[in-house]
Amino acid sequence: MKAIVVTDRAAGTAGMTLVERPEPPASINDVIVQIHASGFVPTEMEWPSTWIDRAGRDKTPSIPGHELAGVVTALGYGTTGLSVGQRVFGLADWHRDGTLAEYVAIEARNLAPLPGDVDFTVGASLPISGLTAWQGLFQHGRLQSGQTVLAHGAAGAVGTMVTQLAREAGAYVIGTGRAADREKALDFGAHEFVDLENDALKDVGGVDLVFDVIGGDVQKRSVALIKAGGTLVSIVGPVEARPADGLAVDFVVEADRAELGEIVQRVRDGRLRTNIGDVSPLDDAVAALNPTERRKGKTIIRVRP
Secondary structure: OEEEEEOOOOOHHHHOEEEEOOOOOOOOOEEEEEEEEEEEOHHHHHOHHHOEOOOOOEOOOEOOOOEEEEEEEEEOOOOOOOOOOOEEEEEOOOOOOOOOEOEEEEEHHHEEEOOOOOOHHHHHHOHHHHHHHHHHHHHHOOOOOOOEEEEOOOOOHHHHHHHHHHHHOOOEEEEEEOHHHHHHHHHOOOOEEEEOOOOOHHHHOOEEEEEEOOOHHHHHHHHOOEEEEEEEEEOOOOOOOOOOOOEEEEOOOOOOHHHHHHHHHHHHOOOOOOOEEEEEEHHHHHHHOOOOOOOOOEEEEEOOO
């Protein structure tokens, strides 16, 4: 099968190559999925799991990519809940070979059914962005109707999901980003927008939840805005600052079939829009994943036409 592999951590995405690899076998509780579309997160090149296995051993050359939509072609021993020929989407295990390939072996529990009226490209754009927003807001942030959310990176793949889900839940959403992001963030539902380069973040006032995808100085300045009992939710590693009278949570997104179902249903009924940027075929993936311009949404690799 065709697959994108990486071998050199220092080279990052520039070290990607398209090669031929054996099709993966199905282990216990696995399914084999013929991938139609794959999502990619640029920061994967910085994740230890891209380069080492669970025992800390080098696993290169490894296949990156963890979001997929496709069709089940085989079941491993003991696998239940899915069937051959079923359309699925989901989130591959961090430490196993990923989804920038024609086939992937993946635990069945990491997948959810993909309805027939949802395109594979859309399905592949949802797992990381959608689940990150869902878990950050509701599981870790315990968001309630009437609260105020400060959503950093509001025009990005995760930020647009945070904005839409928070607003649907009855929250008031203040998005942030660069000046060029204002129109997009407002279009995806932010009530207000703060230009982090030119506006004063402190003028936002008190908020109940900060959803941080940036870290560093922005995180430190945001902590001062959190009301008593509020929460800082971070996806950029251990928090560097904590609210004086609240919670600070950093988390790594996890696959969850029920939550994937909630997310895709919202896409189907128009409550949730995807933020897809470039869509490229697998043969052109290396160039697509090394853009010369700033990414404007989620990059999707269309593995099958």
